[in-house]
Amino acid sequence: MIRQKLVSLITRAAAKAQEQGKLPSVVLPPVTLEHPQNPEHGDYASSLALKLARATSLKPLAIAEEISRFIEATPEVDTITVAPPGFINFTIKNEWLTGQVAEILKAGSAYGNSHLGQGSRVQIEFVSVNPTGPLHVGHGRGAILGSTLANVLSATGHNVEKEYYINDAGSQIDAFARSLYARYQQGLGASIELPSDGYLGHYMSDLAQEIIDEAGERFRKMPELEAVSEIGRLGLDKMIKQLKTDLELLGVTFDVWFSEQSLYDNGQYQEAMALLQDRGYIGDREGATWFFSTTLGEDKDNVLVRGDGSPTYFAADIAYHYNKFVERKFDRVINIWGADHQGHVSRMKAVISAFGIAPERLQVIISQMVTLRRGSELVRISKRSGDIITLREVVDEVGADACRFFFLSRSADSQMDFDLELAKKQSADNPVYYVQYAHARIASILRLAQEKGIDFSAGDVSLLTTEPELTLIRKMLLLPEIIELAATTLEPHHLSYYAQDLATVFHGFYTQCRVVSDDEALSKARLKLVAAARLVLAKTLTLMGMAAPDKM
RNA sequence: GUCCCUGUAGCUCAGUGGAUAGAGCGGCUGCCUUCUAAGCAGCGGGUCGAGCGUUCGAAUCGCUCCAGGGACGCCA
Structure with missing residues (x-):
């Protein structure tokens, strides 16, 4: 560079x-x-x-x-x-600038990539929503942040693994299973009360109906405990499938879906606890087992095992991070958490230190809250109670590309309003279309050149001397820096601003410079330039997980 | 009370300690017989929450306030 x-x-x-x-x-x-x-x-x-x-x-x-x-x-x-x-x-030098056009064409879709990460193994874990309910917009933000960051880190020479941690153990899953069983019974006409700590959303009734359609009254004939457990497992599978497809609609995929339950089944939970025990960070008090976070500079100690013998979320997460660092030996672990997990960061880092691992190897990105509204009306997105607007509905309404671009236009640190009314109303003037339009325009020029049978492979780039041409090249040469910036700061939002800049410069070039003209030599030179610009624009869009359309 | 995030144009937000603080949206005015007008050009808009400090230089770093949001559970 x-x-x-x-x-x-x-x-x-x-x-x-x-x-x-x-x-x-x-x-x-x-x-x-x-x-x-x-x-x-x-x-x-x-x-x-x-x-x-x-x-x-x-x-x-x-x-x-x-x-x-x-x-x-x-x-x-x-x-x-x-x-x-x-x-x-x-x-x-202008000659050097124009010479880069050929370099970009040669690099192709690898343009902007680097070896910054030197093949280090980076795990990035994100979304990881409890499979007890559908995703909402806040989760979408983390999803897009994570998937884009993964793209950026891959492009900079990191060996990236994207992971979704499934909380398939613990009290929330239990509540989910009991709620689903109750809805199932209700669906079959029984008058059964919903558990007080249960999940009450409509999606639970839909899920129960699905199970009724498939299995009929089969679960009614079993002992209740067994039925709850089986129905819970069935419901969980369905929820996870739903999560997968909803995320795929947003262009978000994972390499690994990691089960919390597996940590108990394979003994790693016990190993992690034993390690902390050996190092003297664990002790009993008031009938529970505690992690002595205060010895590591934390404000308070935390419970690991409750009085009833069940492990807390914190204990499970300790085992999970033991797995990430000790078992799977990632060089670096990045977690993307919602703002409500802020308080969890420093004690998790304390745990890493307690393992004897440098806490810098764990990086936590906190994505701030998203409030959903329709105009001035606030839309609640709480999972437990009643109605929610799901991420799926938002994506259906607004579109995946617009969603991605919108979330990538703000830094993770700032809380944001997602106004559905505005998102829809503005969709025609949305910056996302501005950027994609630039790509479509280029594609259109290249189509014309092809129709005319122009072979510009031998185009002489030194003919590119005007200000709009050189400005475009200068902007194109910025991409590697932007990718590196996004990778080192873990801030993918720089990409969307760059994409807009690049589109602006291209549109300026387009209005000032005719590409396919009577001047054959200049046409060929400009076609080369435009082909390179297309690569750069497409690369940026691809990193953001967005489509680079040839026609609009 | 403690901790975290935020405060920049009417609105939504960028801004790596550097030279005259930017973009999108909204408002107003122009531009299509020629590769896509989902575009371009122009106009207007600011005590960068307040104060003090560090520095040759601060929207950016530190401290103290003010305002908004979040977290402080044997919930996750």
């Missing part, structure tokens, strides 16, 4: 200036490069001289002059200028 090349160029120049005594030998801060917002300041700018001013007690402008004198000439850089108060500005 050219950015890195420039960084090392500056670093070498500064070191050389020091060697030759032109610059005091102070410790050099890491060189950073930025894109000046004013294009007159060039393509890249370094503020190294400004940062060195204090330590060297020299004027920043003088330092910049001195360093720039030692920067070697390269094929990429056109001019290097020093500007007050002490910036070193780089302008890239």
